[in-house]
Amino acid sequence: MEHLEQVSACAQALSTRVAEVLRDGRVVVTIGGDHSIGVGSVDGHYKVNEDMILIWVDAHADINTNETSDSGSVHGMPVALLCRELSDYWPYLPTMDWQVPRFSIKNLGYIGLRSVDSYERLAIEKYNIPTFAMEDVDTHGIKSSVQHVLQQLDPRGEKPIHVSFDIDSLDALEAPSTGTPVRGGLTLREGINMMETIYATGRLRAVDLVEINPAIGTDTDRRHTIDAGLSILKAALGAPRRGTAPKGVLDLPKPTTA
Numbered sequence: 001m002e003h004l005e006q007v008s009a010c011a012q013a014l015s016t017r018v019a020e021v022l023r024d025g026r027v028v029v030t031i032g033g034d035h036s037i038g039v040g041s042v043d044g045h046y047k048v049n050e051d052m053i054l055i056w057v058d059a060h061a062d063i064n065t066n067e068t069s070d071s072g073s074v075h076g077m078p079v080a081l082l083c084r085e086l087s088d089y090w091p092y093l094p095t096m097d098w099q100v101p102r103f104s105i106k107n108l109g110y111i112g113l114r115s116v117d118s119y120e121r122l123a124i125e126k127y128n129i130p131t132f133a134m135e136d137v138d139t140h141g142i143k144s145s146v147q148h149v150l151q152q153l154d155p156r157g158e159k160p161i162h163v164s165f166d167i168d169s170l171d172a173l174e175a176p177s178t179g180t181p182v183r184g185g186l187t188l189r190e191g192i193n194m195m196e197t198i199y200a201t202g203r204l205r206a207v208d209l210v211e212i213n214p215a216i217g218t219d220t221d222r223r224h225t226i227d228a229g230l231s232i233l234k235a236a237l238g239a240p241r242r243g244t245a246p247k248g249v250l251d252l253p254k255p256t257t258a
């Protein structure tokens with residue numbers, strides 16, 4: 001596993017900080033960095049809200065272990081590190097002692113998948129993880145896909161929500177400055193619609209925005225990718241695309257005369 005010691009130390013510090021901000025009653029926004037930071041942000045969230053549900057929005061399932069991963073990249077493993085049902089599949093990992101996988105895979109859902117390794121697919125099927133891969137999004141539409149995942153994970157609609165949003169869930173044309181781009185992904189409008197739908201539940205407590213890498217691509221690529229990320233965050237935090245009138249002002253301001 002590449003750079004495990006540094007990844008682990010970063011995730012540990014992040015976990016502590018995420019828990020602090022949540023205990024303070026605020027929504028947490030975590031900007032990555034690669035998706036290995038999800039280990040820290042979800043761990044921190046779980047410490048505060050044990051009933052949390054996790055929506056992993058990604059082109060990839062990120063549920064490899066060190067055994068099933070071809071690359072050794074920890075950003076392909078955070079889901080497997082987090083879930084208690086998968087803890088037996090890991091060897092002892094030095095430096096990861098701080099992290100006890102207690103989050104249940106039963107509280108995980110996926111949206112946007114289109115590049116899934118065979119052992120990852122096995123895990124999705126074995127644990128029956130609610131998954132709307134791109135062909136499912138094509139069939140049902142993004143809003144209904146999100147609503148299905150929420151409904152399956154939390155039929156009564158009362159649990160805190162954590163969204164871990166990998167920018168590579170968006171189509172590579174929409175967000176090119178990322179490490180493992182995959183074509184055929186969500187449009188930015190689908191990403192925004194998804195976040196608006198989740199925001200509307202009133203239960204979104206934490207958002208990760210990861211895998212924006214400004215070192216990749218041209219100036220235009222960078223600008224598109226960063227703009228896309230900002231649009232996703234604005235939607236997650238409740239900015240309406242139709243605009244917002246000033247509060248408490250019923251009439252348009254009268255023209256002033258000199």
Ligand SMILES: [Mn+2]
Nearest residue numbers: 035058062166
């Ligand atoms: Mn990812």
